[in-house]
Amino acid sequence: MSFPKRKNIQDQQRQNLVIVGSRNPVKINCTNSGFHQVFEGTYLVEGLNVSSDVEAQPVGDEQTYKGAFNRAKNSKAVFPEADFWVGIEGGVEKFQGEMAAFAWVVVLDRNGKIGKAKTSIFFLPKAIADMVDSGMELGAADDAFFNRENSKENDGAVGILTKGALDRKNYYQQAVILALIPFVKEDLY
Template identity: 25%
Template sequence: MKIAIGSLNPTKVQAVEKVFFDCTVLPVSVPSDVSNQPLTDDETMRGAINRARHSRIESKADIGIGLEGGVIISGDKLLLCNWGALVYDGGVLVASGAKILLPSEFIPALQDGRELAELMESYTKKKDIRSKEGAIGIFTNGRITRQQMFEHVCELLLGQLEYLKNNNC
């Protein structure tokens, strides 16, 4: 079975490869059709769905997967969020993963259009965090990495697909 992942980001690609280990995984650079830094749960979910659809179409794969990271601004609180989508002949499945607090001092810059990855590099003095441990890895002291977070989302997607197939849905 061919599975397209709508990203070239190593953390996302490796998450899909680990969960869908018995499939051919095709990384494809596709747009999310949402802002570079999604600021709501809904926008982040839409980005994942769009990436899944675009990657499946572009690669002619059996399944398309989209993984999208975003943030949620709720009053004076800032939360990290992440969504995954799986597109197949039967429709679209979605799943969300962990949410944790981020420094509220990031809110104004995010609202001005800066990306979390850029803020994290300034905050930590590390480069390319989005392709490594991610903000979740930094703020969980390495207990959960970005790849592990996306693996969890992929497990949720695969589990839903297996349930539907096993129950003739």
């Protein structure tokens, strides 16, 4: 696999700034790891509290994607000096009578290019799905059901349900990397 090389020493010394549209440490860490895994050079990743402009618990692909896009777009509006802006939004969706969980990742760059990817999906236990159906955000439902605190800033539902085999950071990181494809293969996008 080849990654883009910097054109000169001045570019190599320049620190690229990546703004994540959230202060959630999981979202910041998965973005940091994803950028460093894909690109050479120095990337500084910082989080920023911005609105997703969707419901606290997005339902369906469209609303969840919109939340991720809005987080990236709103980050760019607040901090236009950055090089990249990243939005990550977790959502749920009914599929054949069960509730699936997933997330969308959107990456914007200074030139207006957009990268986007979706995580894999997994199905929630009925008891948690019922709590979400009643209006509870997935993170709050996880906390209530598993007697935890702030699981969405730690291992999340995916980490709890897989006994840590896949935590939320690694779950999101793959989608961050996939969303970076248009920036890796610029000649194709």
